[in-house]
Amino acid sequence: MARKKTILKSHILDTAYDVVKTEGFEGFTARNIAKTMNCSTQPIYLEFKNMDDLKNELYIKIQEYLTETIFKQTHSEDPILNTCLNFIHFAKDEPIFFRALFLEDHLGPERMQNLPYEAMLDAFEQEEKTKGLSKAEQRKLFEKIWITVYGTAALLAQDLIKLDETLLNDNLTRTIKEASK
Template sequence: MARKKTILKSHILDTAYEVVKTEGFEGFTARNIAKTMNCSTQPIYLEFKNMDDLKNELFAKVKDYLVETVFQKKRTDDAVLNTCLNYIHFAKEEPVFFRALFLGDELGADRMYALPFEAMLAAFEQEAKTKGLSKAEKKQAFEKIWIVVYGTAALVSQGLIKFDEKAVTANVKETIAKVS
């Protein structure tokens, strides 16, 4: 009779997610994930072809978290402002995770850039002032707004600037108003 698996693919993925969330990608090694799970590396390589395979599945889990949790918070009545503030709050509340995802290239800079872009496109569709913009105009508006949002989030996550809710909100609102 074959032995029953005790360490499942989902357990490994959840552990890898928690490791990146708390340690960044510096801790994303088979040995460290196995140590965290109190097992050998064998179950990891039985479930995933290699660490890049695990990383690709991790991206899907990260994407779900950002789309379903981070970008869904309603902080104001303006969907565009919410998207911006939610990103900055994520950087403030989970700085290690934010830096791992958005200041490095482990999951692919293009893929990670696309996540807030898609969230912003959805937000643009909810606001009368941006709904009628063409796709090219929306991309241009996003890029102008995102320079401020990304910069603020990066500085907050690194502790280089103090997070002041009123000042950050006013700055983002001003940027949005100039663009839309």
């Protein structure tokens, strides 16, 4: 009788996700993931072709988390401001994870930048003043706003500034207003 699998692909993926979330990609090694699971590296390589294969599956899990959890939060009535605040609060609340995803180049900067861009496009479609913009106009508006958002998030994630919620809301509202002119 064959032995029943006790370590499933989903367990490995969940563990890899938790490792990156708490340790960053420095901990993303087969040996470290196996150690965290109290097993050898064999189950990892039975379920995934290689670590890049695991990393690609991890990206999908991260994409789902950001899309369904982080960018769905509500901080204000303005969907554009919400998207900005969600990204910044993610950097503040989960700095290790944020740095691993957005400040280090482990999953591809274009691929990672596309996640907040898509969230912002959804927000643009919810706002009357930005709903009718062309793709080029949306991209330009995103870039104008995102410089402030990304910079603020990066500074927070590195603990270089402290978050003053009122000042943050005022700055972002002003940035969005100026960029939308």
